[in-house]
Amino acid sequence: MTQDHEVTTFDRLIARAADGSISRRELVKRAGALGLGAPLVAALLNAAESGPARAQEGGEVTLSFDAGATGGGGGKPTEDILAYCRLINGGTQFELDRMVDIRLVTLSADLQSYVGELAESWTLDGTNVTFKLRPNATWHDGEPLTASDVVFTINLLATPATKSRWGVTFRSVKGYQELQDGTATTMSGVSAPDDLTVVLELTEPDSGLLPGFMFISILPEHIFQGVDLSKVCEHPNWTQNRIGAGPFKLVRLLPNERIEMEAFDNYVLGRPKIDKLNLLFFQSVETSLAAFQQGTNLVAPMTVLNLDLVESLDFAEIVTTPAGTGAIWVNTAHPDWSDKRVRQAMSYAIDRKAICESLFRGYADPVSSEIPYLPWTQPADLNPYDYDPDRAKALLQEAGWKGDTTYTLWYYYPDRLTATVMEAVQQYLDAVGIRVELRLDDGSGVRQREFDEGTWHLIYGSYGAQPAPSNLSVIFGCQAQSTWTFCNPEFDAAMEAALRTYDQDEQAQYYQKAIKILNEELPWIWLFDRKNLIAVNKKLNTGDPPAFGPGHILYANNAHLWTVEE
Amino acid sequence: MRKYLIQRLLHSLVILLGVSVLVFTLVELAPGDIVDSMISPEMFVTPEVKEQLRREYGLDEPAPIRYVRWLGRAVQGDFGYSLASRRPIRDIILDRLPISLQLVGFALVISVVLGIGTGVIAAVKQYSWIDYLVTLFAFSWLSVPGFFLGMLMIYIFAVRLNWFPAFGTSTAGAENPFLDRLHHLVLPGVTLGLELTAALTRYTRSSLLEVLHSDYMTTARAKGLRERVVIVRHGLRNALIPIITVIALRLPYLISGAVVIETVFQWPGLGFLTLTAANQKDYPLIMALALAVTVVVVASSLIADIAYSLVDPRIRYGD
Numbered sequence: 001m002t003q004d005h006e007v008t009t010f011d012r013l014i015a016r017a018a019d020g021s022i023s024r025r026e027l028v029k030r031a032g033a034l035g036l037g038a039p040l041v042a043a044l045l046n047a048a049e050s051g052p053a054r055a056q057e058g059g060e061v062t063l064s065f066d067a068g069a070t071g072g073g074g075g076k077p078t079e080d081i082l083a084y085c086r087l088i089n090g091g092t093q094f095e096l097d098r099m100v101d102i103r104l105v106t107l108s109a110d111l112q113s114y115v116g117e118l119a120e121s122w123t124l125d126g127t128n129v130t131f132k133l134r135p136n137a138t139w140h141d142g143e144p145l146t147a148s149d150v151v152f153t154i155n156l157l158a159t160p161a162t163k164s165r166w167g168v169t170f171r172s173v174k175g176y177q178e179l180q181d182g183t184a185t186t187m188s189g190v191s192a193p194d195d196l197t198v199v200l201e202l203t204e205p206d207s208g209l210l211p212g213f214m215f216i217s218i219l220p221e222h223i224f225q226g227v228d229l230s231k232v233c234e235h236p237n238w239t240q241n242r243i244g245a246g247p248f249k250l251v252r253l254l255p256n257e258r259i260e261m262e263a264f265d266n267y268v269l270g271r272p273k274i275d276k277l278n279l280l281f282f283q284s285v286e287t288s289l290a291a292f293q294q295g296t297n298l299v300a301p302m303t304v305l306n307l308d309l310v311e312s313l314d315f316a317e318i319v320t321t322p323a324g325t326g327a328i329w330v331n332t333a334h335p336d337w338s339d340k341r342v343r344q345a346m347s348y349a350i351d352r353k354a355i356c357e358s359l360f361r362g363y364a365d366p367v368s369s370e371i372p373y374l375p376w377t378q379p380a381d382l383n384p385y386d387y388d389p390d391r392a393k394a395l396l397q398e399a400g401w402k403g404d405t406t407y408t409l410w411y412y413y414p415d416r417l418t419a420t421v422m423e424a425v426q427q428y429l430d431a432v433g434i435r436v437e438l439r440l441d442d443g444s445g446v447r448q449r450e451f452d453e454g455t456w457h458l459i460y461g462s463y464g465a466q467p468a469p470s471n472l473s474v475i476f477g478c479q480a481q482s483t484w485t486f487c488n489p490e491f492d493a494a495m496e497a498a499l500r501t502y503d504q505d506e507q508a509q510y511y512q513k514a515i516k517i518l519n520e521e522l523p524w525i526w527l528f529d530r531k532n533l534i535a536v537n538k539k540l541n542t543g544d545p546p547a548f549g550p551g552h553i554l555y556a557n558n559a560h561l562w563t564v565e566e
Numbered sequence: 567m568r569k570y571l572i573q574r575l576l577h578s579l580v581i582l583l584g585v586s587v588l589v590f591t592l593v594e595l596a597p598g599d600i601v602d603s604m605i606s607p608e609m610f611v612t613p614e615v616k617e618q619l620r621r622e623y624g625l626d627e628p629a630p631i632r633y634v635r636w637l638g639r640a641v642q643g644d645f646g647y648s649l650a651s652r653r654p655i656r657d658i659i660l661d662r663l664p665i666s667l668q669l670v671g672f673a674l675v676i677s678v679v680l681g682i683g684t685g686v687i688a689a690v691k692q693y694s695w696i697d698y699l700v701t702l703f704a705f706s707w708l709s710v711p712g713f714f715l716g717m718l719m720i721y722i723f724a725v726r727l728n729w730f731p732a733f734g735t736s737t738a739g740a741e742n743p744f745l746d747r748l749h750h751l752v753l754p755g756v757t758l759g760l761e762l763t764a765a766l767t768r769y770t771r772s773s774l775l776e777v778l779h780s781d782y783m784t785t786a787r788a789k790g791l792r793e794r795v796v797i798v799r800h801g802l803r804n805a806l807i808p809i810i811t812v813i814a815l816r817l818p819y820l821i822s823g824a825v826v827i828e829t830v831f832q833w834p835g836l837g838f839l840t841l842t843a844a845n846q847k848d849y850p851l852i853m854a855l856a857l858a859v860t861v862v863v864v865a866s867s868l869i870a871d872i873a874y875s876l877v878d879p880r881i882r883y884g885d
Contacts, residue, residue, distance in 0.1 A: 060738070276739065286720075
């Protein structure tokens with residue numbers, strides 16, 4: 001009791017000293033009266049000096065994101081309406097969607113599980129999937145958001161006329177095929193028994209369904225009802241008077257400049273604590289960082305080349321997030337690359353550790369397989385392909401490598417760091433007898449043509465962090481063989497088995513098998529798991545962990561809880 | 567004069583036509599097209615889909631036919647649609663034009679006032695320390711590339727001193743939009759204007775120096791006029807003739823300089839648009855923008871000629 005009392009008094013004293021309601025002299029006096037020793041008094045004085053600034057409700061936050069400045073993802077507020085309409089090709093305005101729209105579920109900050117946004121709970125049971133919605137959700141225009149809106153959205157996306165890339169998410173829903181064939185206008189397997197319940201009946205269990213929902217913004221039925229689905233992206237709702245149900249409302253969109261938003265008072269998870277939110281998009285990382293130093297934007301994308309600058313700013317901290325794996329894509333259909341020993345030799349030939357430490361200055365980890373940021377999918381016995389040029393030479397010899405040809409290694413990120421990494425890779429490969437010529441894809445379409453025609457050899461590329469392991473089939477499945485050249489029936493079987501169970505332990509078993517196959521077969525030479533670097537002003541508190549994801553705001557960002565110090 | 571004007575206008579039309587053919591050919595020769603630039607390497611698009619996109623954009627027709635079609639519409643003021651944003655190009659340009667004009671106008675005013683002002687001072691105080699200083703600065707601004715100067719300006723006046731915003735045309739929720747715009751104009755405007763300022767300083771100085779030593783100046787002084795009146799009314803007025811030409815002929819440089827400056831300062835005008843359009847291989851937009859710049863070049867040289875005759879009564883065309 002006494003101890004508790006003392007602790008409370010002590011806390012209160014620090015608080016009062018910090019907010020300046022008592023003087024330093026008074027503080028020392030009262031601390032003495034409490035019987036505190038000299039070190040504690042010194043600590044108290046220190047606290048009084050540097051008192052934690054209060055996070056206040058209200059205020060305005062401006063964030064800046066990547067419009068190609070760091071060679072990473074992200075978008076920019078263009079005049080292109082398709083950048084705002086995510087239905088067709090996914091758009092580029094992740095940030096706007098994440099702030100203005102609401103989804104049923106989203107991915108947790110650690111990328112390991114799903115959390116409900118509009119959905120309060122859900123059950124996955126064989127071929128029955130049920131979502132219970134949070135009560136009292138409303139759209140930005142005050143209309144109630146009900147299960148009917150969700151059913152409408154699912155049917156709209158699955159209808160072929162919409163040409164939505166998300167439509168395929170519902171391939172296992174009953175009535176999907178009829179909708180594709182044009183014999184039905186909605187799917188029989190989607191229904192809303194009441195305003196707060198959405199039921200999906202499936203033809204077979206599908207663990208890819210739930211992850212699919214995190215990309216799907218629920219659309220307001222009362223706005224999109226009756227629109228010509230082939231022109232749904234031309235609807236003015238995307239860029240003007242946009243009606244969503246997310247924590248922030250769109251106020252104004254200035255093409256090539258910024259997006260202005262304000263707090264939505266009736267957000268179903270609670271009104272945001274900050275009043276206004278602006279998004280800026282920069283073409284130049286230097287200009288963006290200059291504005292960051294001025295305090296204009298509280299968040300700025302950066303690269304390791306800006307480390308010294310940002311580390312010198314006492315108001316800034318550097319937040320890192322997985323950016324996805326960098327890998328050399330190999331045309332396994334090409335006779336010179338079809339032998340997996342050649343690909344393994346390539347993997348042994350490159351000193352990933354040295355590249356990560358010296359070129360990425362530690363902001364990358366060496367990897368040798370896919371989705372390393374989802375630990376539960378990683379088998380314990382992955383071959384790390386530690387740097388071993390002798391082994392590489394031996395494997396090449398075994399495979400009968402002639403080494404009399406120079407191959408083209410394309411890369412398409414125009415930044416300086418990528419160019420340096422490419423030069424290092426070129427030297428490592430040359431040292432074991434694999435000669436490559438580096439070529440930057442300037443968007444001229446030559447690389448794309450080679451890729452389409454299957455005449456390419458090697459491409460260095462990077463895929464953004466894939467939150468759903470089932471997405472791996474899109475590239476490494478036999479279904480994609482005509483483009484990605486790789487096909488392994490055992491891999492396909494493991495992926496299919498994982499798709500048919502909701503049990504994560506069981507899924508893990510299958511995914512680990514699939515990943516082990518990739519690690520052994522090496523359709524790609526995985527190099528590193530890059531980190532995205534984001535400079536964040538300490539005034540902004542987005543929770544723990546911070547709400548920044550690969551190049552942009554995280555899926556689960558809790559934007560309504562963000563605070564900013566005045 | 568009228569006959570001369572008609573002749574010049576006809577010449578201008580031929581030039582415009584020639585430039586449009588040239589730009590069209592260059593865009594044609596450049597590898598890749600809008601479909602290639604629209605599809606990122608991470609997107610899964612089959613060659614068939616791409617062919618269909620090309621058909622939708624009318625890219626499957628032979629180049630000469632596309633050129634003639636484009637020309638037919640362009641003479642009616644219809645430049646078609648931007649391939650990237652699917653908006654009418656006329657609307658895009660009309661949206662961006664005022665933003666660029668503000669910047670170019672601001673830069674022009676600054677450079678005329680500063681350039682002529684410092685030029686006059688340098689000429690009148692020839693070989694003084696002030697003359698040397700002005701010359702030093704003029705040569706510096708002429709030799710420093712715009713993008714570097716822009717970065718320097720941002721570093722000093724935005725980051726270090728925090729006097730001006732580093733980018734953009736406005737602040738969200740600004741109380742006085744006019745003052746806010748002016749505040750945003752200072753850095754890009756001055757950066758853009760400095761090269762012209764330097765050029766004007768040099769031209770004004772040498773032109774005025776030439777005039778200062780002519781006989782009629784001595785006559786004016788002999789009449790007992792005050793030195794200020796002599797310099798401004800008799801000296802500067804005559805010295806201005808070549809200056810006007812310099813301004814008119816430099817206008818296109820100002821506009822092309824805006825491509826770099828607008829990009830550095832994220833000023834969403836025509837310059838920024840030009841760069842974006844080039845990166846996206848948005849060829850109808852590139853054509854329209856290139857043509858717009860040609861119009862400005864042709865028009866400014868015409869204006870220079872006309873202004874010449876207005877300022878100097880000795881010059882008469884075609885009579």
